[in-house]
Amino acid sequence: MFVRSNQELPVDLSELDGRKFVCIDECQLCCLCQPELLEKEIAYFKRNFPDRMVVRRSPHKHTALALKNGNGPCTFLDGGRCSIYPNRPHYCRQFPFHIHLSERVQVELDLSCRGVWLERGEDALAFGVQLLDDNSASLKRGLEDSREVYRVFKGNCSEAGIEVMPEKLRKEFASKLPMMTDPAFLGSILDRSMEEDEMTLSELPDSRTLDAKAAEELQLAAMETGLESLAAEDTFSTPVYCDPRGTWNMFVSQDRELDLYQMDQEGKISRLRGIVPRRVPLLAPEGEGKKLFTDYLALLNRRDSVLGYAYYLIDDYGYDDSLSNVYYGALATSALDLLWRSSLLAYIWGRKLDREGMKEGIIFYDMDRLDAPTIGAFM
DSSP: OOOEOOSSSSOOOOOGOEEOOOOOTTOOOOGSSBBBHHHHHHHHHHHHHHGEEEEOOSSSSSEOOOGGGGTTTTTTTEEEEEETGGOOOHHHHHHHEEEESSSEEEEOOOSSGGGGGGSSEHHHHHHHHHHHTTTTHHHHHHHHHHHHHHHHHHHHHHHHTOOOHHHHHHHHHHHHGGGGHHHHHHHHHHHHHHHOOOOOOOGSSSSOOOHHHHHHHHHHHHHHHHHHHHHSSSSSSSEEEEOOOOOOEEEEEEEEEEEEEOOOOTTTTTEEEEEGGGGSOOOOOOOOOHHHHHHHHHHHHHHHHHHHHHEEEHHHSSSSHHHHHHHHHHHHHHHHHHHHHHHHHHHHHHHOOOOHHHHHHHHHHHHHHHSOOOOSSEE
């Protein structure tokens, strides 16, 4: 674990410890992310590629690189490679690293990037340290703002009689990780989290036998969770799964129906098939897939952005729920969402949730998990 701290900039880089990353042709996922240009980068692109720049007004007014077909990959993606790689913008250089600001600075690694799974390339920890050093001034300013947000949040919790005890919750969740591979246990967490009185995981039975009705209800709950997370305003906004061949697959969820589309490198989208969500069986991890699944849940449990998501929900619910119910419920929902998405991929491509199957599920899921709302901010 790598943690460093001073009065101005407490930093957690533990997620990067022991990891490597490399950009590979079979991914190109980052080329679907429209990069915002920094002020110092605008002059270069205005001088050399004025027709490749666009002004966006959401979520704030900014200048970005143009996309093919308006919503496809970056216009600089040529034959599967970046044609301006030495001069790519800062945001492209930062991917797959995400810097989250809360009461500290934490660097998270986007596991939807296939290049982080190969155990070769650049040292992630060294890159993260350099990334923070290069942006220390702006991080210090951002941290002041995020700490103020957290101060107000905790003040609201205090007035509402809500105890904020993140380390206690994280410790208890970590102690129950071996049970999380059982979808029935995740269902128990969800059921209990919706009750009014404050919950603990220790009160839940380690095993639970489901009758046919309960098993069907759990299957339906997982399906609803998965479909909700795949829902988008339009096809171009839907979550993308970059498969091992480098194909961009897009699942469009509307009115409990699911369609599979694919996007080519020119931004053209074609519908491949329809899928009946109820026919997708909810699978449980098996073999080495169990360890990968629990390792990923342990990672979510350590991410400040996930804790910040629970804080966001507390605020959104009007400070009427206990933090433990919201936090455990959010993690169990994430776990079921991941299992259903992984089961969806297994259903389509004839896989099971062994290590390879769970890896593909995490690749499909993690970018969307990092995009969830959170109290704090990503820089």
